Amino acid sequence: MPDTPKFDDIDLMLYADGEVDEALAARVEAYLDENSDARAKVEAIRQMDDTLRSYLELAADDQESRLSAMWDTIEHNIRADSTTARQALSARETESAPGAEPRSEPGRLRDRAERQDTDGIWSAIGRWLEGYRGHVLTGAAAVAAAALLVIALRPSPTVVVERGGVANPGNPGSMNVSSTAPVHEPNPPQVEHLDVTGGSGTVFVMPRDGKDDVSATVIFVDMNDVEGPL
Amino acid sequence: MTKQRSTVQPSTTRQLAIRRACTRARVLAIVIMAAAVLLGAGATSSALAQTANCSFLEIEASNKEGGIDGKLKPLAKKLKKPPLSSWKSYKLVAKHDKSLARMKPEDIRLTLGGKLSALLRRQGNSQGQKTRFEVSITIDNKSGKRAVDSTINVSSGDYLIFAFDVTSERGNLLAFTCK
Numbered sequence: 138m139p140d141t142p143k144f145d146d147i148d149l150m151l152y153a154d155g156e157v158d159e160a161l162a163a164r165v166e167a168y169l170d171e172n173s174d175a176r177a178k179v180e181a182i183r184q185m186d187d188t189l190r191s192y193l194e195l196a197a198d199d200q201e202s203r204l205s206a207m208w209d210t211i212e213h214n215i216r217a218d219s220t221t222a223r224q225a226l227s228a229r230e231t232e233s234a235p236g237a238e239p240r241s242e243p244g245r246l247r248d249r250a251e252r253q254d255t256d257g258i259w260s261a262i263g264r265w266l267e268g269y270r271g272h273v274l275t276g277a278a279a280v281a282a283a284a285l286l287v288i289a290l291r292p293s294p295t296v297v298v299e300r301g302g303v304a305n306p307g308n309p310g311s312m313n314v315s316s317t318a319p320v321h322e323p324n325p326p327q328v329e330h331l332d333v334t335g336g337s338g339t340v341f342v343m344p345r346d347g348k349d350d351v352s353a354t355v356i357f358v359d360m361n362d363v364e365g366p367l
Numbered sequence: 368m369t370k371q372r373s374t375v376q377p378s379t380t381r382q383l384a385i386r387r388a389c390t391r392a393r394v395l396a397i398v399i400m401a402a403a404v405l406l407g408a409g410a411t412s413s414a415l416a417q418t419a420n421c422s423f424l425e426i427e428a429s430n431k432e433g434g435i436d437g438k439l440k441p442l443a444k445k446l447k448k449p450p451l452s453s454w455k456s457y458k459l460v461a462k463h464d465k466s467l468a469r470m471k472p473e474d475i476r477l478t479l480g481g482k483l484s485a486l487l488r489r490q491g492n493s494q495g496q497k498t499r500f501e502v503s504i505t506i507d508n509k510s511g512k513r514a515v516d517s518t519i520n521v522s523s524g525d526y527l528i529f530a531f532d533v534t535s536e537r538g539n540l541l542a543f544t545c546k
Contacts, residue, residue, distance in 0.1 A: 276398035283402055324496060326527045332516040343445050345525075351544075353445045353526040357533055358515060 144168050146290050149175055153182040182290065189282055196275050204272070326354035336360040417469045419487050419500050419545040425461040425479050426540040428454040428530075438462070442526060442542065451528075454538060467502070467545070479539050480509045487545075488518070497522040500545045504529075521545060 142164055144152075151157050152165045169176045325345070331338050336359050343353040426439065433456035435443050446457050461478035467487035475483045488501040499522050506515040506529065519527050521544070529541040 273397070279398060280402045324499065324522045324525075326522070326525050327520040328517065328527075329501070329520055330516075330518040334513050334515070336514075338515075341450055343448060343451075346444060350444050351441060351525050352522065353442070353528055353542075354519075354521075355451065355528045355530060356517070357450070357530045359533070360514070360531075 142168060144175065146178065149178050150182055150290055153179050153186065185286065189286070192282075193279055196278070200272055200275055325352040328354065328356065331356065333358055333360070419467045419490055419498075419502075421465050421467050421485065421487075421500075421502070421543055421545040423463040423465065423475055423483060423485070424459060424540075424542040425463075425477060426542060427458045427460050427479070427537070428456070428540055429458075429537040430455050430535075432456060433458065441524075441544075445526070445528075453535070457540075477541070479541075481514070482507045482511075483541065485543070497524065498546075499523075502543075502545065504543070506541070 144165055148157075148165065152162060157165065169179060325342050328340055331340070338359070339357045341355045341357070343355065345352045424439070424442075426436075428451070435446055435457045436459045438459045439446065439457055442457075445451060463475045465473050465475065465485065467473055467485060469487050469489065472484050472486045475485070477483055484505045484507075486503040488503055490498055490500045492498055499520060501518065501520050503518045504515070504527075505513060505517070508514045514531075515529065521527050523546050524544060526542050526544045531539045531541070
């Protein structure tokens with residue numbers, strides 16, 4: 138039986154994103170030529186990628202304009218406060234007689250600034266979030282979209298179980314667990330790899346029979362007249 | 368005075384530009400951290416669990432009278448069904464309980480002869496399913512020659528059974544399960 142490479146959804150996603158090397162890409166392309174389902178998956182991944190990219194770019198552009206407008210407002214307010222403070226300081230210094238007021242206006246301004254600095258980290262975070270809520274929401278939307286993409290593209294928990302093994306003619310000692318009658322079972326024991334030195338193996342899957350039962354897979358090892366292992 | 372104005376009331380365009388850049392960097396960092404937490408949660412939870420408690424059962428099957436050993440109750444239903452129902456009695460010869468640490472091989476000297484080596488490669492959960500264990504099992508015969516080299520994926524509580532020296536009259540079974 139020829140050793141046909143198989144690629145899972147993660148491999149296909151890496152290929153669609155251009156994150157595989159040339160050799161692996163060539164193998165994936167050969168696989169895609171033979172497998173229409175995989176071709177459809179790759180096409181779907183690319184379309185989803187385009188859609189997501191377009192959405193995020195539009196969202197980023199939208200937030201950019203809002204942020205610029207907000208910064209203009211903040212800058213305007215800061216300049217206005219600065220001008221008012223300078224005017225108040227100037228007026229106070231003009232009005233005050235020598236020795237009349239030991240606590241000057243610059244001192245009070247400094248106190249106010251220190252109070253703002255030590256107002257509490259939680260209120261600072263609250264103000265920060267309030268100011269940049271749009272960006273945070275955009276980020277959250279992007280994360281949710283990425284999580285949905287990962288969940289949608291990950292392999293299904295249902296696996297195909299192979300009943301009955303056949304000897305590999307190219308290597309008498311090993312056995313392919315490929316099969317004549319695939320059956321869908323929820324996670325029975327699965328033989329990923331089986332090598333029987335000088336013999337062969339036959340795999341039987343015994344599915345769960347009711348909730349209180351267990352699944353079992355039996356491997357009959359035939360040593361072909363060679364001394365058995367046990 | 369100059370220092371106070373620079374930290375509290377930035378009045379120059381350069382300072383504002385620096386603040387904007389810092390803010391954008393903070394937002395980007397939060398987004399990246401949130402994504403890493405979401406996408407890495409599954410991997411982290413599976414990576415934390417590093418051991419599996421596995422039992423290896425040596426069973427003698429034959430056509431003698433005697434039925435199924437009471438200690439094999441979890442497997443009883445399976446032993447009564449084909450292809451295992453071709454034998455009439457099953458006796459537990461030995462049971463080896465081993466705690467397998469990830470990527471650390473454990474050797475078991477078998478009572479029926481030979482040696483078994485088990486290696487837990489990985490384990491993990493998916494969508495509320497039972498824990499799944501990937502275990503490599505090698506079995507050497509009495510003279511130390513490698514007889515079987517295998518890698519098995521098994522869910523918690525399920526069984527993988529090797530049947531050796533099988534004739535219509537008797538057979539030696541080696542079953543293992545992990546939790």
